[in-house]
Amino acid sequence: MEDMVETEERVCVGAVLVRYPAARDDDSPRVLLGKRAAKRAFYPGVWDVLGGHLEAGETAEQALVREVREEVGVTPTEWRSLGGYREPLPDEDGSIEIHLYAVTAWTGVPRNRSPEEHAEVSWFALEDACHLALAHPAYPGILRRAASEASGAERGGAA
Numbered sequence: 001m002e003d004m005v006e007t008e009e010r011v012c013v014g015a016v017l018v019r020y021p022a023a024r025d026d027d028s029p030r031v032l033l034g035k036r037a038a039k040r041a042f043y044p045g046v047w048d049v050l051g052g053h054l055e056a057g058e059t060a061e062q063a064l065v066r067e068v069r070e071e072v073g074v075t076p077t078e079w080r081s082l083g084g085y086r087e088p089l090p091d092e093d094g095s096i097e098i099h100l101y102a103v104t105a106w107t108g109v110p111r112n113r114s115p116e117e118h119a120e121v122s123w124f125a126l127e128d129a130c131h132l133a134l135a136h137p138a139y140p141g142i143l144r145r146a147a148s149e150a151s152g153a154e155r156g157g158a159a
Helices: 060-072 126-130 139-152
Strands: 008-018 030-036 052-053 075-089 094-107 116-124
Touching: 008 060, 008 075, 008 139, 030 052, 030 060, 030 139, 052 060, 052 075, 060 075, 060 094, 060 116, 075 139, 094 139, 116 126, 126 139
Parallel strands: 008 094
Antiparallel strands: 008 030, 008 052, 030 116, 075 094
């Protein structure tokens, strides 16, 4: 009989909060990212989207609202799916499935409520964000898509 190797399947959500500045001379979108704490098991010390794992019985959208509320203290009120991807876990057996969303409106003011997860959270101009040390090589394209989706939605969200 062959030994069965159990692999871990993780399902997560990722949120890109997008806002547009009020100044008329600069309409470049801003995205909110979190810098992963240095002691995180995966991707320490790099910039990442907000989010986390789905809890038992939770839908991706329920996890989106919960994770954003837990991590930055705001409640998403409007979002659009950016699709998702699946890939192997770094240095482990199994894979991670990530559902990504552009959050275009919310209540509250974002602030770092999870310092054990994020060393800091910060707003970046879209192109500046694309040149940061990011957790995934696909993130520049994902951030651009999120900004594009937000431009089709009402420009806003609480800043």
